[in-house]
Amino acid sequence: MATVELLFSALPEHVRTARLVAAAVARRAGVDEAVLDEVRLAVGEACTRAVSLHQSSGVSAPVKVSLIEDEKKFSIEVGDEAPHANASGPVPAARAGGEPPPAxxxxxxxxxxxxxxxxSGLVDDVEVTAGETGGLIRMSWPTTPASVLP
Known part of the structure; x- marks a missing residue:
């Protein structure tokens, strides 16, 4: 089992790099070429969500992305350290003066x-967990064994 770990500061400009690294590692792990766009999009969404949660919660810790290569599947875990009010996500932030955002x-x-x-629409095997100390999105795709070169 090989694992690549990527830590980046919670800035939107780093999401693109995370997508590119995830796609490259997924390709090397044997994820079907036709699925790589889904991998890129799902990682982009998960990382964008983590960046947004960190920024809205004032969390300075980095976003953590783990790329895990098993025998028959490739998994990506995107973790944040933002507190979640409940398992479905964060409490919406109020605007200055306590006004709700415009409709x-x-x-x-x-x-x-x-x-x-x-x-969830992009990934068949996805698990989302969230709590007071952060959240984790785990996504997995099947892999095909690399062909052995003569």
């Missing part, structure tokens, strides 16, 4: 739910 803007909770819905 046309999605709340943080709605954005979080949309991101999780996108991930």
């Amino acid at each position: 046309e803007e999605p709340t943080a909770e709605e954005e979080d739910e949309m991101g999780l819905a996108v991930i």
Whole structure:
């Protein structure tokens, strides 16, 4: 079992790098070429969600991405250290003065739910856990054994 671990500061510009690294490691692990776009999109959504949670909660810890290569599957874990009010996601942030966000803007909770819905639509094997000390999204894809070269 090989594992690659990536830590990055919670800034949106680092999400692209995480997507590229995840796709490269997934390809090397034997994930079907036709699925690599799904891997990139799912990792992008999960990392964007983690960055957003860190920024809205004032968490300075890095976002952690683990790329795990097993015999028959490739897994990606995206972890955040932001406190979650409940298992479905964070409590939406109030604006200055306690005003709720305007109706046309999605709340943080709605954005979080949309991101999780996108991930669930892209990945058949996904598990989301969240608690007071952070959350974890674990996604897995089947792999095909690398062909042995003569």
